[in-house]
Amino acid sequence: MRQADFEYLAKFLKERSGLVLTPNKEYLIESRLLPIARDNGFEDIEGLVGAMRPGAVALLEQVTEAMTTNESFFFRDKTPFEMFEKVILPHLLDSRSGTKRFRIWCAAASTGQEPYSLAMQMKEMGHKLANWRQEIIGTDLSADVLRRAKLGKYTQFEVQRGLPIQLLVKYFKQIGHDWEISPDIRSMVQYRKLNLLEEFSALGQFDVVFCRNVLIYFDQQTKAQVLERIAKQLAPDGFLVLGAAETVIGITKAFKPLKGCRGLYVPAEADVSKLERAAVA
Incomplete structure (x- = not known):
């Protein structure tokens, strides 16, 4: 070349x-x-x-x-989903009990496994989230992967990567060699084409932002810019979830890590004492 x-x-x-x-x-x-x-x-x-x-x-x-790397699979890395169930959701159920509403953004959502994993997790909570309005937005730079995400169809190989068999049986239907996720789960996620390098304030405010395994491809300045713009879109007591190889330390002061919760960050001014107790409980 x-x-x-x-x-x-x-x-x-x-x-x-x-x-x-x-x-x-x-x-x-x-x-x-x-x-x-x-x-x-x-x-x-x-x-x-x-x-x-x-x-x-x-x-x-x-x-x-x-x-653009579009690697993704269901319940990838497990820990973020454990933290979602153990720390994030209990906080939201308590702090949002008046409005019974919260919003989640999955940035760089690829073919949809991450937002659908969260949707299944919430569906499994059943009565705890009855009468709650949950909104999940999945965004990606690639129109091609978003088309696949909206279809909710996956190969045998894709559903074998991280997806528990009981959830496969419960929320998927086999069609030929592929598996199609149920309309109930698919309807819980909205997809939009979005470039993280561009303005995204029109998405509105979120309570949780998953931005995993994308910052590793950016230089330090770009990482800082993206993180600081995410901070403006996050509720004062919201959560940012990054990949295992990513951090905010040394990049931005807009967030701080939550002790005992790998990959989980909160706004710099957030009170974390109660959250950290929940994390070690």
């Missing part, structure tokens, strides 16, 4: 998606973009980049989606 083409793609993807590509990632570009190039009639990356430079919208979208 020509150095000029690598530099163009690295700059384009950084501006478009926040993805930081170092020179040792040329193999990644070639493995993901050569099929795109050939599907569009180009022999190599040089031809693809040449067609991208004038700003061919459809081609720019294809390249962005091909380079």
